[in-house]
Amino acid sequence: MRVDGIQNGIVIDHIKAGRGMEIYDLLELKDKDCSVALMINVVSSKMGRKDIIKIDSDIPVDYDVIGYVDPGATINTIKDGKLIGKTNLKLPKKLVNVIKCKNPRCITSTEQELDQIFRLTDEENKIYRCIYCETAAKSKQK
Amino acid sequence: MRSLINILDLSVEEIDELIKIACDIIDHPDKYSEKCRGKKLATLFFEPSTRTRLSFEAAMMELGGNVLGFSEAQSSSAAKGESVGDTARTVSCYADIIAMRHPKEGAPYVAASRATVPVINAGDGGHNHPTQTLADLLTIYREKGSFNDLTVGFCGDLKFGRTVHSLIEALSRYKGIKVVLISPEELKLPSYVKKDVLKANGIPYEQTTDFDSAIPSLDILYMTRVQKERFFNEEDYLRLKDSYILEPSRLEHAKKDLVIMHPLPRVNEISTEIDKDPRAHYFDQVANGKYMREALILKFLGIM
Numbered sequence: 001m002r003v004d005g006i007q008n009g010i011v012i013d014h015i016k017a018g019r020g021m022e023i024y025d026l027l028e029l030k031d032k033d034c035s036v037a038l039m040i041n042v043v044s045s046k047m048g049r050k051d052i053i054k055i056d057s058d059i060p061v062d063y064d065v066i067g068y069v070d071p072g073a074t075i076n077t078i079k080d081g082k083l084i085g086k087t088n089l090k091l092p093k094k095l096v097n098v099i100k101c102k103n104p105r106c107i108t109s110t111e112q113e114l115d116q117i118f119r120l121t122d123e124e125n126k127i128y129r130c131i132y133c134e135t136a137a138k139s140k141q142k
Numbered sequence: 143m144r145s146l147i148n149i150l151d152l153s154v155e156e157i158d159e160l161i162k163i164a165c166d167i168i169d170h171p172d173k174y175s176e177k178c179r180g181k182k183l184a185t186l187f188f189e190p191s192t193r194t195r196l197s198f199e200a201a202m203m204e205l206g207g208n209v210l211g212f213s214e215a216q217s218s219s220a221a222k223g224e225s226v227g228d229t230a231r232t233v234s235c236y237a238d239i240i241a242m243r244h245p246k247e248g249a250p251y252v253a254a255s256r257a258t259v260p261v262i263n264a265g266d267g268g269h270n271h272p273t274q275t276l277a278d279l280l281t282i283y284r285e286k287g288s289f290n291d292l293t294v295g296f297c298g299d300l301k302f303g304r305t306v307h308s309l310i311e312a313l314s315r316y317k318g319i320k321v322v323l324i325s326p327e328e329l330k331l332p333s334y335v336k337k338d339v340l341k342a343n344g345i346p347y348e349q350t351t352d353f354d355s356a357i358p359s360l361d362i363l364y365m366t367r368v369q370k371e372r373f374f375n376e377e378d379y380l381r382l383k384d385s386y387i388l389e390p391s392r393l394e395h396a397k398k399d400l401v402i403m404h405p406l407p408r409v410n411e412i413s414t415e416i417d418k419d420p421r422a423h424y425f426d427q428v429a430n431g432k433y434m435r436e437a438l439i440l441k442f443l444g445i446m
């Protein structure tokens with residue numbers, strides 16, 4: 001299967017197979033007015049299988065979302081059809097409005113205009129805690 | 143603007159300083175009786191509380207300051223749908239410092255981020271209650287002279303007891319602390335507290351369901367209530383409720399200088415006969431809470 005290269009935008013590569021859809025959803029790519037390719041289970045010499053997302057537009061993309069779902073992913077920035085930059089991701093220290101606190105006793109459950117903010121408190125075990133009630137939300141990436 | 147949301151917001155040195163101020167207030171109350179003249183404390187209590195609200199108010203009065211506020215959400219603008227942040231911002235225009243209790247976890251954090259005066263968390267749901275921990279710490283300090291080399295037993299509901307979690311966190315910063323966790327299986331200390339606090343700080347601990355065999359080694363016994371609503375079925379509650387009641391016979395092999403504590407209110411987990419025992423210090427905790435709140439108000443208002 002072949003998907004054309006992009007002119008201006010980013011390629012999110014080396015996504016652990018199975019995580020691409022989650023990144024696609026969290027970045028709300030279905031609502032964007034641009035060409036997006038989501039490739040699942042692509043054969044990879046390094047990873048066996050991987051997912052790839054190509055976004056053919058320089059729309060703002062929240063790299064923290066991608067780092068949260070898969071810190072092993074890489075981002076290639078493309079301009080005029082040429083690779084101009086490569087970004088390696090890591091687990092973001094803070095997540096703003098990426099995940100929601102599931103604690104029904106948290107203040108965010110009643111005051112919904114508050115930003116949903118999580119802080120990385122245990123990098124080794126990839127544990128994020130709500131800054132309000134400190135309830136843990138585990139990162140999907142193991 | 144300095145606020146107190148979690149006991150760990152205060153460094154060990156700051157806690158030492160607050161204890162020093164509180165002890166001086168106890169010894170020389172007259173010296174402090176006008177320190178907060180012209181200052182106002184707002185007590186914003188979105189849920190009922192007897193001890194904590196009255197303690198804050200008494201503390202401010204003893205410092206010569208004034209108090210305003212409300213004692214339930216229904217008598218505040220929250221009943222009209224006002225956000226915690228807006229309430230805090232508004233009250234900042236009327237008061238110099240805020241003490242807030244709220245049923246939702248994290249509400250004082252939100253208040254502190256919007257207020258222009260210091261906010262003290264007076265309890266947010268089952269989350270934090272730092273001024274209770276300050277009361278506990280002053281009680282231990284006054285009875286033991288330091289926080290080092292103590293074997294501290296926690297008994298009862300260790301799963302949901304926020305005062306237990308906070309005191310363990312606070313004590314984990316001192317040397318030579320050993321912890322004995324006494325509870326029914328259903329109410330054991332959550333594994334994240336064991337991992338993030340006890341193991342992370344290298345604090346030796348022992349878990350047991352056997353109250354009697356744990357008592358002789360303890361320097362401090364911190365009792366909590368086993369609440370019926372914490373059990374899935376009444377049968378388990380009835381089976382366990384009397385296992386963790388402190389009665390005089392249980393103290394037969396306890397140390398002579400054991401310090402018995404309880405955050406109160408108690409129901410039946412400490413027999414009233416224990417009240418006469420010189421080792422009972424739970425009512426001292428109540429008094430100490432007021433002195434630590436005085437010290438905190440003085441520090442956060444920049445008076446001390």
